[in-house]
Amino acid sequence: MTDLEDLPIRDDLRGRAPYGAPQKAVPVALNVNENTHPIPESVAHDIVARVAAAILHLNRYPDREFTELRRAFAAYLGHGLDERGIWAANGSNEVLQHVLQAFGGPGRTALGFAPTYSMYGLLSAGTGTEWIGAPRDDDFELSPETAVAAVLEHDPDLVILCAPNNPTGTPLSIETITAVADAARGIVVVDEAYHEFADPGTPSALTLLEGRPRLVVSRTMSKAFAFAGARVGYLAADPAVVDALRLVRLPYHLSALTQAAALGALAHSDEMLAMVDEIRGQRERIVDELARLGFRPYRSGANFVLFGGVDDPHAVFEALLERGILIRDIGLPGCLRVTAGTETETTAFLEAIAAFAPAPAAPSHAE
Ligand SMILES: *Cc1c(COP(=O)(O)O)cnc(C)c1O
Numbered sequence: 585m586t587d588l589e590d591l592p593i594r595d596d597l598r599g600r601a602p603y604g605a606p607q608k609a610v611p612v613a614l615n616v617n618e619n620t621h622p623i624p625e626s627v628a629h630d631i632v633a634r635v636a637a638a639i640l641h642l643n644r645y646p647d648r649e650f651t652e653l654r655r656a657f658a659a660y661l662g663h664g665l666d667e668r669g670i671w672a673a674n675g676s677n678e679v680l681q682h683v684l685q686a687f688g689g690p691g692r693t694a695l696g697f698a699p700t701y702s703m704y705g706l707l708s709a710g711t712g713t714e715w716i717g718a719p720r721d722d723d724f725e726l727s728p729e730t731a732v733a734a735v736l737e738h739d740p741d742l743v744i745l746c747a748p749n750n751p752t753g754t755p756l757s758i759e760t761i762t763a764v765a766d767a768a769r770g771i772v773v774v775d776e777a778y779h780e781f782a783d784p785g786t787p788s789a790l791t792l793l794e795g796r797p798r799l800v801v802s803r804t805m806s807k808a809f810a811f812a813g814a815r816v817g818y819l820a821a822d823p824a825v826v827d828a829l830r831l832v833r834l835p836y837h838l839s840a841l842t843q844a845a846a847l848g849a850l851a852h853s854d855e856m857l858a859m860v861d862e863i864r865g866q867r868e869r870i871v872d873e874l875a876r877l878g879f880r881p882y883r884s885g886a887n888f889v890l891f892g893g894v895d896d897p898h899a900v901f902e903a904l905l906e907r908g909i910l911i912r913d914i915g916l917p918g919c920l921r922v923t924a925g926t927e928t929e930t931t932a933f934l935e936a937i938a939a940f941a942p943a944p945a946a947p948s949h950a951e
Contacts, residue, residue: 596709596712597709597710600706600709602706603702603703603706605912606910608905608910610905610908610909610910611908611909611932612908612909612910612925612929612932612933613910614888614909614910614911614922614923614924614925614929614933615910615911615912615921615923616812616912616923617750617778617807617886617887617888617923618806618807618810618812618923619807619808619809619810619812619859619863619887620923620925620926620929621810621859621862621863621926622810623810623811623849623856624852624855624856624858626852626855627848627849627852627855627856630848630851630852631844631845631848631849633848634844634845634847634848635841635844635845635848637844638840638841638843638844639841641840642840642841644840645835645836646836646838646839646840646843647840647843648835648836650672650838650843651667652843652847653672653838653843653846653847653850654667654670654671654672654818655667655670656846656847656850656851657670657672657818657820657850658670658820659850660850660853661790661803661820662790663788663790663791663793663820664794665790665793665820668823668826669793669820669821669822669823669825669826670818670819670820670826671818671819671821671825671826671829672816672817672818672819672838672846673817673818673833673837673838674815674816674817674837674838674842675804675806675815675816675817676775676777676802676803676804676806676817676818676819677703677707677817678815678817678837679802679817679818679819680703680704680707680744680773680775680802680817681707681710681711682829682832682833683742683771683773683800683802683819683829684707684708684710684711684713684742685711685832686828686829686831686832687741687742687770687771687828688708688711688712688713688741688742689711689712689713690712690713692713692714692741692742693713693714693715693716693738693740693741693742694708694713694714694715694716694740694741694742694743694744695716695718695734695735695738695740695742695743695744696715696716696717696718696743696744696745696746697717697718697719697720697726697731697734697745697746697749698717698718698719698720699717699720699724699751699752699914699916700717700744700746700749700750700751700752701746701749701750701751701775704744704746705717713741713742716738716740718734718737718738719734720754723754723882723883724749724752724754724882724890725754725883726745726749726754726756726760727760728757728759728760728762728763728764731745731760731763731764732763732764732767735764735767735768736767739769740768740770741769741770741771742770742771742772742773743764743768743770743771743772743773744773744775745760745761745764745772745773745774745775745789746775746777747761747774747775747776747779747789747885748778748779748781748782748884748885748886750777750778750886750888751888751890751912751914751916751921752882752884752890753882753883753884753885753886753888753889753890753921754882754883754884754885755782755783755786755883755884755885756774758787758789758791758792761774761789761792762792765792765796765798765799768798770798771798771799771800771825772798772799772800773800773801773802773819774789774799774800774801774802775802776788776789776801776802776803777802777803777804777806777807778807778808778885778886778887779803779808780807780808780809780857780860781807781808781860781863781864781867781885781886781887782885782886783864783885786885788801789801790820793820793821793822796822797821797822797824797825798822798825799821799822800819800820800821800825801819801820801821802817802818802819803817803818803819803820804816804817804818805817805818805846805849807887808857808860808887809849809853809856809857810856810859811845811846811849811856814842814845814846814849815842816842816845816846816849862927863887863924864887864924866924866925866926866927866930867884867886867887867888867889867924869924869930869934870889870922870924870930870933870934871884871889873934874889874891874934874937877937877938877941877942878893878941878942879891879892879893879894879937879941879942880892880893887923887924888921888922888923888924889921889922889924890914890916890919890920890921891919891920891921891922892916892918892919893918893942894918894919894920894940894942895918895940895942897913897916897917897918897919897920898913900920900937900940901913901920903936903939903940904933904936904937907932907936908932909932909933909936911923911933922937
């Protein structure tokens, strides 16, 4: 049998492992931060009608500029944006890949703050960009001082800030984002994949775009929009950045079906986002209950919670899986990560995890 190592693969890809969050059919899947609420049926019907109409024209290539979709994203984001400053691709992973293809590459570096989204390192590797994982402060926080010091030390071509950060959930202050944007020489990407789950009033990095042509804010429809299976991500930036991304995208990279489906979802953004408050509530419930059980939940501005105080994360992961509950062992010592699900799913998780509580649970009527 041929082994990967027997092939004339690029030297810089030898020995690397692909992205590999387990995909298992389980009753309670809380491992990849999806929105576990299905799309409202009325919205689904409208999306189907739009996709059906698009099918009649599949003999032709789709609009290479996906102008109508970019206009819809600009309207959704607000902040005075128009379609010239919007880009989209098949998931924000592809959006980030375009950014790295255009602004990274051999001899160039991308800086992030570890632990952070594992795809940044993989996308860097795939584009021949050197990935640098600089450390965070205690409890995975990132102060302006720590972030700027790393930027000045490494002088990277790109900085990727994850706000809030995956896998830790840590919100990132607008002060840190501003300080990095003003200190960095290169492109600064703020990945706001989970922004809709932030506490109301949390400012977006979109507020900083004006006058900062090297700042890029990426978003996705995979999380709050409950559209992970459709593969749609997007970004907002100076129109000149969008011109750069046109140089590296494949022609017609967004299929007519994807464009139609995304336009349908955006036309119903209120309904699509209706469950966000409920999910935020379940996140807070997880934080409160895990703390009561004696675990150590970290601050989260996303739809998931990282918690410490787990004696044997792998054993707990397996024990929950045996009960049909899939969470994430992200390899951080003593920690596990769980997505906020529906109320029923969250209850199933909390009941199962209670058996592994580090401290005897205080009676909830104690106060
Ligand atoms: C889930 C996630 C994304 C979204 O990826 P898509 O390709 O849009 O599905 C992007 N960034 C982070 C940090 C994520 O956790």
